[in-house]
Amino acid sequence: MKKQTLFNSLKSTILALTLVLFTFTAANAQTIKNIVLVHGAFADGSGYKGVYEALTRQGYHVTVVQNPLTSLEDDVRATKLALDAQDGPTILAGHSWGGVVITEAGNHPKVAGLVYIAAFQPDNNETALKWVQTAPPAPENGILPADANGIVYYDKTKFHAGFCADVSKEDAAFMYASQGAFYAKCFIAPVTDAAWRRKPAFGIVATEDKSINPDIERNMYKRSNTKITEIKGSHAVYISQPQKVANVIIEAAKTVSGK
Secondary structure: OHHHHHHHHHHHHHHHHHHHHHHHHHHHOOOOOEEEEEOOOOOOHHHHHHHHHHHHHOOOEEEEEOOOOOOHHHHHHHHHHHHHOOOOOEEEEEEOOHHHHHHHHOOOOOEEEEEEEOOOOOOOOOOHHHHHOOOOOOOOOOEOOOOOOOEEOEOOOOHHHHHOOOOOHHHHHHHHHOOOOEEHHHHHOOOOOOHHHOOOEEEEEEOOOOOOOHHHHHHHHHHOOOEEEEEOOOOOHHHHOHHHHHHHHHHHHHHHHOO
16 A cells, blocks of 8 residues: 555656656747848848748748958858847858858857858868869859959859849849949858857758859758758849748748747
């Protein structure tokens, strides 16, 4: 009788502890609703309008960083300022050069996960240029040598075909006219602390990319064990396929939230 009483008491205690643990875990599991978007070279934040709209319709709070493109340090600083303003855990996403930025800025304590959108994903002591050189450029690629001010632009005659072939000519013309002044020193700036080594990462391969060879994207993502999604689109896939890109960001938010 005493053994049965002891057994019942022990069983009740275990059940109570399990309930407490479950309640504690549920209370502390935060649903991620904050998204910070970082643009790349030859672009500005306005290109994220479609992704912004797709995410906000789903209830996400979205911030678009206008990074200056003057140096890796400056772009990381601008991104961290945006992260400082978030009220909780955040998914940090970057396109193209923005992938280098989020690799460094992703060490911010509010970053819960990373999304690479046809983006560079260097490791420690690696540069974007190192990865560019691992595959021959497409004939459509129009990245020009740095000018006298150390700024790199995209060839106007190749911009549509090389950067954003799947948007209209009118949209491509606006994108060319509004591109940021990208300083060449960004390409040779090494990452010092790759956040993807500690935080979950998701990567989009733009299968029709003429600015970054899609195999370069695949090779970077495979090395880092990034969850890969392939989307048929140009380098500007976030503009031409905003809902599909938003879906990957939402998947990242839900996965990291444990939903």
